[in-house]
Amino acid sequence: MKKIQVKSLPFRDVIRELADSFQTDYSEKCDETLLKLPESIGEGRIRGINFNNGLGIVIYDCMFLEEVEIRFTKSDIHPVKYLYTAQGELKHCFANDETTHLLKKFECAIVASQGHDGHILKFKAEENIYVVSLEIDRKRFFSDLKCELSELNNGLKTLFCDSDAKNAFFHKGFYSIAFE
Numbered sequence: 001m002k003k004i005q006v007k008s009l010p011f012r013d014v015i016r017e018l019a020d021s022f023q024t025d026y027s028e029k030c031d032e033t034l035l036k037l038p039e040s041i042g043e044g045r046i047r048g049i050n051f052n053n054g055l056g057i058v059i060y061d062c063m064f065l066e067e068v069e070i071r072f073t074k075s076d077i078h079p080v081k082y083l084y085t086a087q088g089e090l091k092h093c094f095a096n097d098e099t100t101h102l103l104k105k106f107e108c109a110i111v112a113s114q115g116h117d118g119h120i121l122k123f124k125a126e127e128n129i130y131v132v133s134l135e136i137d138r139k140r141f142f143s144d145l146k147c148e149l150s151e152l153n154n155g156l157k158t159l160f161c162d163s164d165a166k167n168a169f170f171h172k173g174f175y176s177i178a179f180e
Helices: 011-021 138-142 154-161
Strands: 002-006 026-029 032-036 042-050 055-064 068-072 080-087 090-094 101-103 107-112 119-123 129-136 169-174
Touching: 002 011, 011 026, 011 032, 011 042, 011 055, 080 090, 090 107, 101 107, 119 129
Parallel strands: 002 068
Antiparallel strands: 026 032, 032 042, 042 055, 055 129, 068 119, 080 107, 080 129, 090 101, 090 119, 107 169
16 A cells, blocks of 8 residues: 655645655646656546635546555644545545545545544545545635525534534535436
């Protein structure tokens, strides 16, 4: 298993750090940062896009030759993540918890770690994956949405108003327009 530790934010820095770990180059255009996996690691690409209001997105569109574990360990409050698995499977766990959450194809989850604890994402070997991680900087994004937040149910309102990360949050769901 290849283990990678990422200590960076914003999201363009995450891609840069992943590129360093994979010993490959990355490219930047506007607010998008892209890395193509070297053949020794797998195939495909990982890209990150920064938006001005505290939103970012990381898209994993690749296949790894061996199992990969990415540990997000920045010693700061981590963003709220909306994870969507369009292809393949993804395992998620909080850095301070051994409980693993499996997201199968077309499943999604909203996750928020507690305090400065991070997240761990695990990808299977030799499996094509397409995972979207929408990442929301709690303080920057939600501070402008006081009116909109007042309309949410209590669970989501508590999550989004928790800019100091006092509580961990995990909610798994299923969303898809696919017919199987």
